[in-house]
Each structure stands twice: as structure tokens, then as C-alpha cells.
Amino acid sequence: MRLVTVSALSSTILSGGAVSAFAEEARNVTTDGEIQFTVPTDEDGELEVIPPLDPDDDETPDVEINPEVPGTTGPLSIMKAVTMNFGSQVISNQDQNYNMVAEMQQLRGTEGEENLVPYVSFAQVQDLRGTNAGWDLQVSMSNFESDSQNNILTGAEITFMDGTIRYEGNNQNNAPSGHTSGLKLLPNGAARSVMTASEGEGAGASSVIWGNQADLNAQFENEDIDVVENNAIRLFVPGATAKDATTYESTLTWELTTTPDADGPDADGPDADGPDGDT
Template sequence: MKKIVTLITVGVLYGAFTIQSSTVRAESNANSDATFSLEAQDQDGGGTDPILPIPPTGNTGPLTIDAVSSFVFPNAKISGEALTVVGESAQVNGSAGTMGAQVTDSRGSGAGWTLKAKITDFTGTDTDNTARTLKGAVLTLPQGQVETSDTATTVADANKPVSNAVSLNGTDQKLLTAAKGNGLGVWYVNFENDSQGAAQKEVKLYVPTGNFKADYKATISWTLTEAPE
């Protein structure tokens, strides 16, 4: 009986220390390609809806002004002093709008662009149907907040189009300028926020004394050029 026990014990120990050998194979690698072409927008294609509630222009093409605001200034009474009134945006589809403008650059060239604006005289008629001009009136636009439609991407301020505070007159004033290499895609300027996004009320109309009572209106012409100026 002792011999049998000894043989069984040795067999168990031997089995516990048995090591299986294996063959190590070399890795196998390969490369492939992924291709894609991005083309400029057609001359009669495109058209971008406004991001903010700003009246759309309906413009199409590779470089467009998508939306621009009309400005409404509240009625004021004549006094012995000059007046400064704060503007509001015209309604958009029956709801409150935002004062601003929007540009789309779908050229893909990075050539840059400039958005400019100028204004006519404020003219109107009084109760006697006599033509009047609002003499000395000045409409000012603030620097505004500049943002892009691509909310998933953070763009450094240095790479954004630059907004300028301007006083409009009969000569084009530069409102928004995209330097070469910047301004691709959809960009808007919000005049109701400052450059840091804080609310402001800086769209203003200055009216000096000595004007006739009347309902006045002016036309703002917006121009988008194909390079920074």
C-alpha cells in the first residue's frame, strides 16, 4: 500500500509543474486611405438661415450677407436739448428680433472679407405734407459680440472677424472685418451684447435741437467685399 500512495503523489506533483510551449508570431500591418474633396459653394447656391432672430436677406452664393437688422427708435418729444434715443430691433415673424448682422463665407479660400454700411439722411413729411430732413442726426452702432455657428469649436478672439464701433453716414463704414485666413463659415455680430457677451444698449440715434416734427426714415445700405480692408 505504501508504494501505491507514493506513485500517486509523484504523479500529481509532476502534472502541476508541466508547462506548455507556444510559438510567438510577428505582427501584420497595412495602410489604407480615406479621401474627401471640399468645394466652394456655387455662385447661385447656398443661402444660410439666420442664427439669431435677424431679418433674412435671401442672398445666395459663396459669399453672402445672410441677415441684417432694421432699427426702430421710440418716439420722442421736442425739447430745448439734444436727444439720444436707444434703438430696438424690428420684429421678426411677429416676435422680438435681435439687432445684428450675419455673413457666410463658403468660398473655402480664406481670402477674408469686410462688411460695411452707410446711411441716407433721415427724411419725412410733417402734418402739412412738407418734406423735412432730420438735420444733424447720427446713428451709432457698437462694437458688438462676434460669434460663429460652429458652437462645438472654440475660436480664439485673435482668429475672429473684428467688429468696429461706427457712426453711420453717407460713406461706407467698416463694421466687421475678417483677416486673410479667418472668417470662413458663418459669422454674426450681435449689437445687443458687448465683445464679452454682456448685454448692452448701445445702438443709438443722436438728434440735435432745431428739427421739425415729422415721421422720419433712413435707408442703411450694407456691402460685403471679397477681401479685408
């Protein structure tokens, strides 16, 4: 009886030892993480304009800028365009270039005109489609007209000087392209591209900026200067054009298309003009 018991016990121990020898250990495990993005709709809320200047720059005022069209929700939208006022000028028989009056923006968290400060002019596109299909931002202008006898400023044209691109994405290879300096708008002429994202570019928020913020700040702080001017956008008026003592107004049309020119903005150069509108 003793021999049988010992034999059975030894068999059990050996059997358990065999099971332990063939066990598998798990010390390196992978699991999945996932997130899905969808195109925003009206239910996802309104988009906000992103001020394009570097917020860490001491020259940059902290401002709140309203969307050009309140309630814009995307997914591909013009969030900001430029309103151009060339001020009050003395009638002249000489060719003249007039700088644009600097646009004013509200300091963040304030109200009232006393808290408005000059800010660079810019146009901003936000592309939240998630397709990387590209887009093209163009602008055109109508005649400067009035209700007076000489009701059209014949030969007037707007010139965009050096524009800079600000792309809010981390990958700057996705940034769109800007126009060349000296881009001209002619009354009733062809629309001109000011910022273009080719296929694979322009996702997120992109801005084309005109003006120098440090220069605007210096003018604003100078008590001898009554009107702060942005010299990056100019209106040319020929001296030979008859001008009445009244206000002339033009309409600027900003259009965002989804079929960008493969050659980028201003492919024909700054002097490629459409119809001259001098009739």
C-alpha cells in the same frame, strides 16, 4: 526502391520548410480616405441664418430668423442686417439720444405676432468660398428725410455701442474682428466697417451682435414697459434741428467686399467721420 522513396520524400519536406521560412506577413496596413469640397451653387439650396446666441443659455429664446434676402445661396453673402426703428418721440429743443426699438423674432415652430419675442440685433456674414481670402462688412446711411417743410434731420447720427463677435467655427483663431465701441454713422458719410475678416479669417458663419438678451427679456416681461429698447444702437438728434410732426426715414446700406482693410474695422477710431451731410 525504398531508399529512393525515402530520399525523395525527405527532399520534398525540406523544400516546403524552406518556403515557409521566407514567407512575409501583413499585420499593419494603411488605406486612403478622401473627400472633396466644392463651392455651393444655386442648385445646392438656400442658406439659413444661424441665430448667434448660445443655444444652451437659459436666457436665449429659440427663434427662427429669415435671411435678409430670401433665396440667398452664397457663397459669400450678408445673411442678416439690422432694421432700425427709433420709435415715436416727442419733439424736443434739447439734444436727444434715442435707443433703437428692439427687433422682434418668431419663436421656432410658431406663427403670429403673439409669438414674437425681442432678440438682439446682429449682422451675419456667411463665407463658403473655401479660399480664406477675407472680407469686410461695411454700413452707411442716408439722411433722415420726410416730405414735410423741414424735410431733413440735420446733424442726426447713429452710434453703435459695444458690439460682440460670434464665430461659429471650432477654431476661434479664424474669427473676424469687430468695431470699437462708439462707431458713428453720419448721413451721406463714408461707409464704416462693423466686422472685418483679414486674410485667413472668416470662413463659415460670423456675426456682430448689438444688445444684451437678458436685458431685453427683462423689459419684455415687465408689464409697465410698452416698448422694448435696445440701447446698443442709438440715434442722436440735435435740439437745434427743426423737426416736423411726421415720420423721417433713412436708408442703411450694408456692403460686403472682398478687399478688407489690413488694419481691421474702424482703423481711424470711432470719431473718424466722413462728410457731415449737414447741407
